[in-house]
Amino acid sequence: MPATIYDVAKKAGVSIATVSRVLNKKDNVSEETKQRVMDAIEELNYVPNMIASALMTKKMSTLSLLIPDVINPFFSEIARGVEDAANNYNYNVIVCNTDYDLKKEAVYLNLLKQKSVDGFIVASAIYNDKNVYDLIKQDYPLVLLGREIDGIEKNTRTDVIVSNDICGGYQATKHLIELGHRKIDLILGPKEIKVNRDREKGYRKALRDHGIAVDKNRIHNGRFKIEFGCSKALEILRKKEQPTAIFAGNDIIAIGVLRAAKSLGYDVPGDLSVVGYDNTILAEIADPPLTTINQQMYKMGYMAAEMLIKRLKGDKKPAQRVIFETKLVVRKSTAKPR
Amino acid sequence: MPATIYDVAKKAGVSIATVSRVLNKKDNVSEETKQRVMDAIEELNYVPNMIASALMTKKMSTLSLLIPDVINPFFSEIARGVEDAANNYNYNVIVCNTDYDLKKEAVYLNLLKQKSVDGFIVASAIYNDKNVYDLIKQDYPLVLLGREIDGIEKNTRTDVIVSNDICGGYQATKHLIELGHRKIDLILGPKEIKVNRDREKGYRKALRDHGIAVDKNRIHNGRFKIEFGCSKALEILRKKEQPTAIFAGNDIIAIGVLRAAKSLGYDVPGDLSVVGYDNTILAEIADPPLTTINQQMYKMGYMAAEMLIKRLKGDKKPAQRVIFETKLVVRKSTAKPR
DNA sequence: GTGAAAGCGCTAACAA
DNA sequence: TTGTTAGCGCTTTCAC
Numbered sequence: 229m230p231a232t233i234y235d236v237a238k239k240a241g242v243s244i245a246t247v248s249r250v251l252n253k254k255d256n257v258s259e260e261t262k263q264r265v266m267d268a269i270e271e272l273n274y275v276p277n278m279i280a281s282a283l284m285t286k287k288m289s290t291l292s293l294l295i296p297d298v299i300n301p302f303f304s305e306i307a308r309g310v311e312d313a314a315n316n317y318n319y320n321v322i323v324c325n326t327d328y329d330l331k332k333e334a335v336y337l338n339l340l341k342q343k344s345v346d347g348f349i350v351a352s353a354i355y356n357d358k359n360v361y362d363l364i365k366q367d368y369p370l371v372l373l374g375r376e377i378d379g380i381e382k383n384t385r386t387d388v389i390v391s392n393d394i395c396g397g398y399q400a401t402k403h404l405i406e407l408g409h410r411k412i413d414l415i416l417g418p419k420e421i422k423v424n425r426d427r428e429k430g431y432r433k434a435l436r437d438h439g440i441a442v443d444k445n446r447i448h449n450g451r452f453k454i455e456f457g458c459s460k461a462l463e464i465l466r467k468k469e470q471p472t473a474i475f476a477g478n479d480i481i482a483i484g485v486l487r488a489a490k491s492l493g494y495d496v497p498g499d500l501s502v503v504g505y506d507n508t509i510l511a512e513i514a515d516p517p518l519t520t521i522n523q524q525m526y527k528m529g530y531m532a533a534e535m536l537i538k539r540l541k542g543d544k545k546p547a548q549r550v551i552f553e554t555k556l557v558v559r560k561s562t563a564k565p566r
Numbered sequence: 567m568p569a570t571i572y573d574v575a576k577k578a579g580v581s582i583a584t585v586s587r588v589l590n591k592k593d594n595v596s597e598e599t600k601q602r603v604m605d606a607i608e609e610l611n612y613v614p615n616m617i618a619s620a621l622m623t624k625k626m627s628t629l630s631l632l633i634p635d636v637i638n639p640f641f642s643e644i645a646r647g648v649e650d651a652a653n654n655y656n657y658n659v660i661v662c663n664t665d666y667d668l669k670k671e672a673v674y675l676n677l678l679k680q681k682s683v684d685g686f687i688v689a690s691a692i693y694n695d696k697n698v699y700d701l702i703k704q705d706y707p708l709v710l711l712g713r714e715i716d717g718i719e720k721n722t723r724t725d726v727i728v729s730n731d732i733c734g735g736y737q738a739t740k741h742l743i744e745l746g747h748r749k750i751d752l753i754l755g756p757k758e759i760k761v762n763r764d765r766e767k768g769y770r771k772a773l774r775d776h777g778i779a780v781d782k783n784r785i786h787n788g789r790f791k792i793e794f795g796c797s798k799a800l801e802i803l804r805k806k807e808q809p810t811a812i813f814a815g816n817d818i819i820a821i822g823v824l825r826a827a828k829s830l831g832y833d834v835p836g837d838l839s840v841v842g843y844d845n846t847i848l849a850e851i852a853d854p855p856l857t858t859i860n861q862q863m864y865k866m867g868y869m870a871a872e873m874l875i876k877r878l879k880g881d882k883k884p885a886q887r888v889i890f891e892t893k894l895v896v897r898k899s900t901a902k903p904r
Numbered sequence: 905g906t907g908a909a910a911g912c913g914c915t916a917a918c919a920a
Numbered sequence: 921t922t923g924t925t926a927g928c929g930c931t932t933t934c935a936c
Contacts, residue, residue, distance in 0.1 A: 232913055243923045248915060256921060278680040279620045280913035283928045288617070288681065290660070297646065299847075304642045308635065311663055320677065322628070323661045325649055339658065342616040343626065483851055509637075513821055515853025570929055581907045586931060596905060618929035621912045 231272040240268035251276055282344060291536060292322040292345045294333060296352045300452070301508035302478065302525055306351055306373065309529025317537045319346070326352040328418070334359050341368070347536045349373055351529075355420045369539050371532045375422055387535045387548045389528050393423045396521040396554035397430020400475050400503045403519070403556055405438045408564045409473040409501060415460050415485065416477035417452040424449065424477055427505065431475060446471065450481075457484020458491075465492055465500070472565035473501035479510045482518055486561070497563035507557050516560035524552050569610040578606035589614055620682060629874060630660040630683045632671060634690045638790070639846035640816065640863055644689055644711065647867025655875045657684070664690040666756070672697050679706075685874045687711055689867075693758045707877050709870045713760055725873045725886045727866050731761045734859040734892035735768020738813050738841045741857070741894055743776045746902045747811040747839060753798050753823065754815035755790040762787065762815055765843065769813060784809065788819075795822020796829075803830055803838070810903035811839035817848045820856055824899070835901035845895050854898035862890045 233251075237244045242261055249257045250265045257265075268274070282288045293310050295303040307323055314321045322345060326333040333352060337359055340348070347369035350360055360377055363370050364386050372388045404412050414431050416424040428447060435442050448464070450456040457476060461484060464471065476482035482504030489496050496502055496516055504511050504520035511518035531550065571589075575582045580599055587595045588603045595603075606612070620626045631648050633641040645661055652659045660683060664671045671690060675697055678686070685707035688698055698715055701708050702724050710726045742750050752769050754762040770780050786802070788794040795814060799822060802809065814820035820842030827834050834840055834854055842849050842858035849856035869888065 234913080244914080245916085245923060245925095246921085249922085252915085258921060261922080275676070275679055277682065277913055279617055279626070279682050280928090281915065282617050283621055283913080283930085284915045286928090289677075290681070292658075298636060298642045298649070299639070299646050301637070301639070301642075304636045304639075307661070308637050308663060311636070311661060315663075315674075318677065320630075320660045320662070320674075320681065322658045323645070323649060324658070325646060325653075336653075336658075338613070339627075339656065342613055343628070343658065344615065344617045510847070510851055513848055513851050513853070515851070572929080582930080583907060583909095583932080584905085587906085590931085594905060599905080615929055618912090619931065621914085621929080622931045624912090 230277075231274040233274075233276070235272055236265065236268045236274050239272060240264045286344060287540075288344050288346055289319045290322060290343075290345045291319055291347050291349060291533060292324060292336075292340045293349045294324045294326050294336060294352050296328045297325050298323060300480070301510055302506050302523075303351065305508070305525035306529035309526040309531075310349060310533040313530040313533035314537070317534075319533070319537060321533070328352060328354060328421070330354060330357060330359060333357070337363065346540050347371070349532045349536060351375070351532075353421050353423060355422055369536060371536045373528060373532045384547055385539055385544075387532075387539070387550070389532050389535070389550045389552070391423070391523050391528070391552045392554055393426035394430040394433070396505060396523070397427035397475075398434045399430070399554060399556045400427075400505065400521050401431045401434035402438075403558070404473045404475065404501060404503060404562065405434060405440065407473075407501065407562060409471075410440055411446070411469065411471040412473045412475055413446045413448065413464050413471040414475050414477075415448045415450065415457060415464075415481050417450065417481070419449045427477060445469075452478055452480050454480055454484040454487065457481035458488045459484075461485040461488035462492070465489070465494070471500070473503070473562070475503045477505055479504040479506045479508045479514070479518060479520055482520070482561075483510055483514055486514060486516075486518075497561050498566065501562040501565070503562060511557070511559070514561070519559045519562040520557050522555040522557050528552055568615075569612040571612075571614070573610055574603065574606045574612050577610060578602045624682060625878075626682050626684055627657045628660060628681075628683045629657055629685050629687060629871060630662060630674075630678045631687045632662045632664050632674060632690050634666045635663050636661060638818070639848055640844050640861075641689065643846070643863035644867035647864040647869075648687060648871040651868040651871035652875070655872075657871070657875060659871070666690060666692060666759070668692060668695060668697060671695070675701065684878050685709070687870045687874060689713070689870075691759050691761060693760055707874060709874045711866060711870045723877055723882075723885055725870075725877070725888070727870050727873070727888045727890070729761070729861050729866070729890045730892055731764035732768040732771070734843060734861070735765035735813075736772045737768070737892060737894045738765075738843065738859050739769045739772035740776075741896070741900065742811045742813065742839060742841060743772060743778065745811075745839065745900060747809075748778055749784070749807065749809040750811045750813055751784045751786065751802050751809040752813050752815075753786045753788065753795060753802075753819050755788065755819070757787045765815060783807075790816055790818050792818055792822040792825065795819035796826045797822075799823040799826035800830070803827070803832070809838070811841070811900070813841045815843055817842040817844045817846045817852075817856060817858055820858070820899075821848055821852055824852060824854075824856075835899050836904065839900040839903070841900060849895070849897070852899070857897045857900040858895050860893040860895050866890055
């Protein structure tokens with residue numbers, strides 16, 4: 229049986245209120261009794277029970293992070309950022325893998341609410357997510373990461389952290405155009421995920437700005453999986469109107485494209501230029517190393533946790549909307565078309 | 567203010583004890599009152615407060631996972647396995663990044679104990695970790711993953727899940743020897759991490775078994791970082807007694823070796839064969855794709871969580887020690903020496 | 905089958 | 921500065 233506050237009080241010859249005071253670093257305790265209490269705590273190896281205190285205070289110093297999948301390097305970097313910030317403030321983080329599944333997400337949220345986690349960071353970017361609307365409506369402390377929700381009233385305290393994906397899409401496409409490419413296919417993840425719509429917007433704008441007609445048949449949606457990137461690229465490269473470049477919705481899809489090109493005996497970037505998105509470790513390691521769009525995953529995660537914790541500590545300023553800028557990173561997977 | 571059990575009781579016209587009974591699915595409640603309670607719960611949108619119940623039961627349905635770094639694909643796969651198993655049993659998992667830092671680990675453990683997490687999975691494999699000894703001594707539910715602790719008494723309930731790293735080291739080295747290599751350098755992670763000692767043992771045994779003298783100067787310890795793999799490989803490849811093959815302690819180091827080889831204009835596997843370890847996604851994507859030793863990270867994580875939860879649910883069988891087998895995966899980074 | 909009441913280990917008025 | 925006491929929202933005997 230672990231020692232309780234009563235044991236400490238008895239040993240120190242004070243009341244439990246006094247023990248509680250020194251535990252919570254209230255100043256109205258004399259140095260002398262404080263010392264006695266500290267000694268008692270030491271001797272008894274006393275560890276305060278946070279469950280008991282949370283029953284009154286409702287504070288568990290625990291955040292929850294909802295992401296589609298930790299294995300995806302994009303999200304594991306976010307997770308690390310969140311955890312580092314949380315740890316910095318003595319918070320812990322419960323990590324949940326939603327697999328882009330709204331039902332799974334709902335089950336998680338329900339369980340987490342029961343556990344009185346202090347706040348939520350939702351980074352599993354599904355469009356029009358009813359779960360998120362509910363969280364907002366019920367006024368749970370919440371930060372949205374890499375996603376937005378339309379129609380949030382301005383008076384919520386829900387902060388939003390996003391990347392400028394329209395710009396990212398633009399940068400990638402512009403890079404290819406400036407190299408001389410005109411036939412550029414776009415292979416994106418699911419339409420339901422907003423970033424894909426934005427990257428497509430950027431792609432379209434870049435084409436328009438350079439007087440190139442947008443060909444709907446060159447725009448493809450699917451999943452953020454190597455296999456999808458590979459099979460879709462195979463399909464595209466076997467068609468008549470072959471592109472000279474492919475802009476992939478993320479590094480994972482780009483890896484799939486690379487694989488497809490290799491299997492068809494294409495040289496990248498000689499026969500085909502490929503641009504990824506995210507600048508995860510995968511882009512660095514790929515063969516050839518991928519030209520890609522950098523996103524600041526770690527920083528975004530760190531900031532999300534920090535903003536959330538500040539709100540938990542009473543920050544009352546109106547909801548923020550932070551936009552992280554993207555950057556083109558040129559490696560070896562892009563070149564002039566033959 | 568969220569509804570409490572009292573509100574439900576009042577609305578249903580029963581006592582809180584009865585509400586508690588239906589909440590916990592005790593059978594001694596008549597169908598009729600049960601229905602009334604359920605209706606009240608529904609109407610009030612009542613969500614039970616787990617903190618309150620945990621104060622009595624000491625069960626929070628939360629595990630904690632300590633790993634060095636989620637960004638490392640080896641550990642993110644473990645984390646995913648742990649989380650999937652936990653989720654399957656309606657548990658959540660708090661993920662902590664220790665960075666192989668014993669002090670950081672101690673701080674985490676202390677905080678987690680306060681939070682009454684139900685059990686611990688420690689996968690940050692530091693040798694002779696006092697924190698782990700303490701956990702065991704204090705009889706906390708614990709599963710050790712990918713590490714072992716010497717001198718655990720047999721009567722603890724601490725399960726251990728490990729990979730057969732001696733065998734893995736042997737398989738990798740044997741593969742190189744059978745290709746015809748005789749000068750094989752070994753670039754490992756830190757000595758303090760047991761897996762490195764075991765992989766070295768396997769390496770030594772393979773050499774001995776094939777009548778090749780072990781040259782201590784060919785064995786190097788450092789960090790599980792790309793930069794270390796790269797700089798150490800550069801150093802090695804510039805020496806007189808150049809190896810024809812390098813066996814890296816994990817895929818990350820191997821990626822560094824690949825980078826070094828490339829920067830020196832070496833062809834892999836033509837001029838140098840490289841073997842990695844873990845078979846993470848990085849091995850698949852690397853250029854050339856890495857020959858490596860497969861470890862079953864996801865399964866190990868899944869099993870760790872499952873064993874822990876079973877113990878929490880009262881499983882009293884003596885501590886288990888599960889060994890996962892490794893497997894050589896041949897890709898394109900190894901070939902006969904010139 | 906159901907209810908009353910005593911905790912679980914703390915925090916936070918309120919008194920002293 | 922310190923102590924007393926009433927909760928926080930549940931679970932769990934023990935009666936009935």
